[in-house]
Amino acid sequence: MAAKLMSVYNRLFLEFGAQKWWPARTRLEVMVGAILTQNTTWLNVEKSIRKLKQHHVLDIKTLGSISERKLSQFIKSSGYFRQKARHVKGLIHFIAEHYHGSIHRMFRTPKDHLRQELLSVRGIGPETADSILLYAGKKLTFVVDQYTKRIFIRHGWISSKANYSDVQNFIMKRLPQKVSLYNEYHALLVQVGKGFCFKTKPNCEACPLKKYLPKKGARPGNITCYPT
DNA sequence: TGCCAGGCCGGGT
DNA sequence: ACCCGGCATGGC
Numbered sequence: 001m002a003a004k005l006m007s008v009y010n011r012l013f014l015e016f017g018a019q020k021w022w023p024a025r026t027r028l029e030v031m032v033g034a035i036l037t038q039n040t041t042w043l044n045v046e047k048s049i050r051k052l053k054q055h056h057v058l059d060i061k062t063l064g065s066i067s068e069r070k071l072s073q074f075i076k077s078s079g080y081f082r083q084k085a086r087h088v089k090g091l092i093h094f095i096a097e098h099y100h101g102s103i104h105r106m107f108r109t110p111k112d113h114l115r116q117e118l119l120s121v122r123g124i125g126p127e128t129a130d131s132i133l134l135y136a137g138k139k140l141t142f143v144v145d146q147y148t149k150r151i152f153i154r155h156g157w158i159s160s161k162a163n164y165s166d167v168q169n170f171i172m173k174r175l176p177q178k179v180s181l182y183n184e185y186h187a188l189l190v191q192v193g194k195g196f197c198f199k200t201k202p203n204c205e206a207c208p209l210k211k212y213l214p215k216k217g218a219r220p221g222n223i224t225c226y227p228t
Numbered sequence: 229t230g231c232c233a234g235g236c237c238g239g240g241t
Numbered sequence: 242a243c244c245c246g247g248c249a250t251g252g253c
Contacts, residue, residue: 079233131234
């Protein structure tokens with residue numbers, strides 16, 4: 001199975017190339033983006049990020065002093081904007097209280113401890129915490145999202161009842177422990193996952209992933225496509 | 229038009 | 242330990 005996971009990775013990489021995640025300039029931008037992108041398209045997040053930059057709000061000092069209300073107006077395009085404004089403020093507050101407002105200090109602390117702390121911040125769940133750890137902190141943690149789960153379930157590699165840590169453990173036990181691999185692999189899963197078809201029957205003609213359907217004598221690594 | 233998007237929380241079983 | 246409604250804008 002370990003070899004199969006790498007086979008999938010290699011095939012995706014050949015098809016889509018390096019994804020160069022996270023699409024952000026600073027670690028703060030990664031963290032804010034990780035909250036904003038919850039259950040939302042990245043396109044909507046980009047608009048919010050642009051607005052935050054335009055108004056010179058995307059630095060830790062300003063995010064600390066700006067009102068929740070005002071912040072929420074800048075991030076409307078990301079949806080759930082009141083909640084997300086509160087959550088971003090909560091994260092900034094956490095960094096201020098625990099790490100003197102220093103992102104550098106924050107990422108100097110051990111991964112497992114920091115993960116627990118991040119999970120205690122309202123609005124930061126397992127995926128957001130792992131995104132922050134991997135993409136902002138370059139820590140060795142695999143990010144599991146709906147696409148990842150869906151793809152692995154559809155291949156029959158994990159149970160449809162698997163929870164977040166089940167999927168994460170499954171993957172991390174079988175992949176080489178390399179941050180750059182975790183980074184690229186998750187990004188590729190998202191990329192291919194976007195093409196999945198939800199409204200059609202198994203092996204439908206219209207499926208955008210048709211070219212990945214197993215041909216006869218399918219080899220490991222093919223991506224199948226059918227509705228959830 | 230209705231459904232989906234790179235989740236998470238709080239209340240209920 | 243799960244299950245569910247709520248949160249909200251934007252694109253197809």
